[in-house]
Amino acid sequence: xxxxxxxxxxxxxxxxxxxxxxxxxxxxxxxxxxxxxxxxxxxxxxxxxxxxxxxxxxxxxxxxxxxxxxxxxxxxxxxxxxxxxxxxxxxxxxxxxxxxxxxxxxxxxxxxxxxxxxxxxxxxxxxxxxxxxxxxxxxxxxxxxxxxxxxxxxxxxxxxxxxxxxxxxxxxxxxxxxxxxxxxxxxxxxxxxxxxxxxxxxxxxxxxxxxxxxxxxxxxxxxxxxxxxxxx
Amino acid sequence: xxxxxxxxxxxxxxxxxxxxxxxxxxxxxxxxxxxxxxxxxxxxxxxxxxxxxxxxxxxxxxxxxxxxxxxxxxxxxxxxxxxxxxxxxxxxxxxxxxxxxxxxxxxxxxxxxxxxxxxxxxxxxxxxxxxxxxxxxxxxxxxxxxxxxxxxxxxxxxxxxxxxxxxxxxxxxxxxxxxxxxxxxxxxxxxxxxxxxxxxxxxxxxxxxxxxxxxxxxxxxxxxxxxxxxxx
DNA sequence: TAGTGGTCTAGACCACCGG
DNA sequence: CGGTGGTCTAGACCACTAT
Numbered sequence: 012x013x014x015x016x017x018x019x020x021x022x023x024x025x026x027x028x029x030x031x032x033x034x035x036x037x038x039x040x041x042x043x044x045x046x047x048x049x050x051x052x053x054x055x056x057x058x059x060x061x062x063x064x065x066x067x068x069x070x071x072x073x074x075x076x077x078x079x080x081x082x083x084x085x086x087x088x089x090x091x092x093x094x095x096x097x098x099x100x101x102x103x104x105x106x107x108x109x110x111x112x113x114x115x116x117x118x119x120x121x122x123x124x125x126x127x128x129x130x131x132x133x134x135x136x137x138x139x140x141x142x143x144x145x146x147x148x149x150x151x152x153x154x155x156x157x158x159x160x161x162x163x164x165x166x167x168x169x170x171x172x173x174x175x176x177x178x179x180x181x182x183x184x185x186x187x188x189x190x191x192x193x194x195x196x197x198x199x200x201x202x203x204x205x206x207x208x209x210x211x212x213x214x215x216x217x218x219x220x221x222x223x224x225x226x227x228x229x230x231x232x233x234x235x236x237x238x239x240x241x242x243x
Numbered sequence: 244x245x246x247x248x249x250x251x252x253x254x255x256x257x258x259x260x261x262x263x264x265x266x267x268x269x270x271x272x273x274x275x276x277x278x279x280x281x282x283x284x285x286x287x288x289x290x291x292x293x294x295x296x297x298x299x300x301x302x303x304x305x306x307x308x309x310x311x312x313x314x315x316x317x318x319x320x321x322x323x324x325x326x327x328x329x330x331x332x333x334x335x336x337x338x339x340x341x342x343x344x345x346x347x348x349x350x351x352x353x354x355x356x357x358x359x360x361x362x363x364x365x366x367x368x369x370x371x372x373x374x375x376x377x378x379x380x381x382x383x384x385x386x387x388x389x390x391x392x393x394x395x396x397x398x399x400x401x402x403x404x405x406x407x408x409x410x411x412x413x414x415x416x417x418x419x420x421x422x423x424x425x426x427x428x429x430x431x432x433x434x435x436x437x438x439x440x441x442x443x444x445x446x447x448x449x450x451x452x453x454x455x456x457x458x459x460x461x462x463x464x465x466x467x468x469x470x471x472x473x474x475x
Numbered sequence: 476t477a478g479t480g481g482t483c484t485a486g487a488c489c490a491c492c493g494g
Numbered sequence: 495c496g497g498t499g500g501t502c503t504a505g506a507c508c509a510c511t512a513t
Contacts (some may be wrong), residue, residue, distance in 0.1 A: 056503060288485085
């Protein structure tokens, strides 16, 4: 009786099922790809493809010579897409708008120098802007742009296009660090966001580089009730 | 003059550079894999491997018959690992501890029924627990566990092992939804967390399923100053 | 240094979907 | 329907690292 050939998804699901069911425990070693391939009646590259998926999902760890093991410290791995704010607002069916609050060339404050992984200060364009959804505050962003890396930004009319959109469309990055945390609205932020003073607001901080050159770091303060969700 | 063979990373980087530099714009169509392979002097499967990477990163979209296009709505894609809380605390060099505050079998409240995508109510074990780092509050979790899916949980001594750790180690999931948002500490939470009333706290909500069966939904309220960062 | 996973190839066939 | 990406194979060689 010949067994059916397996697709890489079937192979992945079979191995995943072994892990999910507890037949394999964290730290356990799996058979070599070649043995799995023979046992499952497929090519080794099919096993390899399945393992690539499991490895990226954080379920297994693979090492040359060391073999494949069930990841000993299971983690929940989540992926988020953060779109251009205008797209995000429009995807909600709302009308997008934005206001430039301030734009000024300033030396980078110490926190920004640190975010950029620099030692010496850096010339930056500081931009403060408010994104609106149906006329209501949606995100308040405080942004520092490294003018040495992005000199053209000085010629951009930031009342017409947000720095967020211009940068994403014109200055792709090779590295991006993100962090999320919560702050209380101080009186000024509360006024700008139309929130109660002291309201809890989710902050999304993002710093981008191209190669080793810093592009921008931004502190996006979201409106009350804002939620970030994994993409479905 | 023979050109060097390209590895899939080189192919990926070459295409990415075309996108990052603006030589290719959002929406633009790329040559077919076969043409790229000939042009770059590699096998089609090498181009395929490179495209797989670019596609997962959200840089390009690929469709059979439709070809490969630069993604028209660029997004920032971020991946987070959320470890078992004990591991997270210990990785910071702190001593881990936890306190079981409450455990009770309750019918699922409407919000939980909704989170589980159910229509009928569900028997749940409600667990409230505090994770500690060096004796200080770190995360307060409010958790509902679907006892129909995980009946064994009733026999677990939740003062010895946290429900968080027991579930992650014993009940792997096939689907996980996450959301992040900010709340203000109400008086009770403030007291438990040792925070000022009204303090802004980051909340991580997580719901997991195995197949279509709900496992657990948890509201993890983090201590003041907690930050979530992309893995490096 | 030997054993394991990682990559690459050439070729074949399949699955999807746009015109 | 035809053109594109997706998958699978068998085999070769390479790169890393546990022992």
